Amino acid sequence: MLIQRLADNDLFGSLRDMHRLQNSLNRLLSTSVPIEAPAEFPLINVWTSENGVIVRAEIPGIAPDDVDISLVNDTLTIRGFRNPEELQEGESRHRQERGFGQFSRSLQLPFGVEADHVQAKFSNGVLQITLPRSEAERPRRISVVSES
Amino acid sequence: MPNELMETNKQDVAAQGSAAEQTRPHKLYTPFTDIYESKEQLVLLADMPGVKQDGVDITLEQNILTIYGHAEQPELPGYNLTYAEYGVGSYKRVFALSNEIDREGIQASVKNGVLKLVLPKSKRALPRKIVVQAE
Numbered sequence: 001m002l003i004q005r006l007a008d009n010d011l012f013g014s015l016r017d018m019h020r021l022q023n024s025l026n027r028l029l030s031t032s033v034p035i036e037a038p039a040e041f042p043l044i045n046v047w048t049s050e051n052g053v054i055v056r057a058e059i060p061g062i063a064p065d066d067v068d069i070s071l072v073n074d075t076l077t078i079r080g081f082r083n084p085e086e087l088q089e090g091e092s093r094h095r096q097e098r099g100f101g102q103f104s105r106s107l108q109l110p111f112g113v114e115a116d117h118v119q120a121k122f123s124n125g126v127l128q129i130t131l132p133r134s135e136a137e138r139p140r141r142i143s144v145v146s147e148s
Numbered sequence: 149m150p151n152e153l154m155e156t157n158k159q160d161v162a163a164q165g166s167a168a169e170q171t172r173p174h175k176l177y178t179p180f181t182d183i184y185e186s187k188e189q190l191v192l193l194a195d196m197p198g199v200k201q202d203g204v205d206i207t208l209e210q211n212i213l214t215i216y217g218h219a220e221q222p223e224l225p226g227y228n229l230t231y232a233e234y235g236v237g238s239y240k241r242v243f244a245l246s247n248e249i250d251r252e253g254i255q256a257s258v259k260n261g262v263l264k265l266v267l268p269k270s271k272r273a274l275p276r277k278i279v280v281q282a283e
Contacts, residue, residue, distance in 0.1 A: 018230075018231060043233040044233055045233060046230050046232075047229050048230045049227045051226070054224055058261075061193075085182065088186060091185065093185075094183040094184060094190075095182060095184075097182060098195055099180075110230075125195075125199075125260045125261015
């Protein structure tokens with residue numbers, strides 16, 4: 001699998017690469033268990049700054065404990081299981097639009113992050129993961145000394 | 149049995165001819181909804197991530213049930229949105245209810261971004277035995 005080092009200031013370039021690597025990672029990491037949920041679940045939004053990345057995922061209807069977030073190098077994986085409603089005897093379904101079952105999304109981050117300082121919050125069905133940039137990868141200012 | 153007045157398969161509800169437009173420019177989405185029925189009640193579950201309890205508005209007018217949820221997204225100062233798969237906005241869906249529903253007993257709750265509506269069926273009159281009296 002191709003691992004690319006993404007340029008620091010090239011956020012748009014890293015966006016394209018993120019798309020590409022995310023797709024290849026999704027394919028690579030998808031398990032053999034058939035996923036009943038739609039291919040793109042949960043939907044995610046990614047916010048970046050020089051200091052870190054914030055990932056938001058819309059995952060309504062699950063408890064915070066049912067989500068498994070893992071970080072391997074600079075690949076973030078969100079996986080979990082959404083339970084269908086248990087029907088009692090004599091109950092029937094009229095409409096079933098919400099997906100259920102196992103879900104898994106992987107995301108290539110634009111830079112390395114401090115694994116120990118990653119925070120995840122879950123509120124009203126929205127999962128927010130805050131990933132601060134790792135110190136080693138912060139852009140360094142290099143001062144120019146003039147030689148005369 | 150609820151039927152829908154307005155049915156859209158798309159997630160996005162753009163300005164449709166029959167739909168009322170909002171006064172503020174705001175994205176409006178149709179929430180994915182599950183409906184199932186038991187002997188005593190109808191249960192409706194709508195995915196509305198980002199919606200809190202006080203952001204939900206449910207109205208029942210004659211037979212028309214309208215569910216509306218306003219989603220909040222906290223600002224992230226200093227960050228730029230570099231990749232977006234979803235937009236944040238309000239959720240709205242309209243259903244037509246049958247007369248079988250006991251309106252007074254409708255209950256609504258919001259948990260983890262899912263709106264749950266319990267619509268009890270009205271108690272039908274029990275069959276009465278009519279005694280014939282002799283004249």
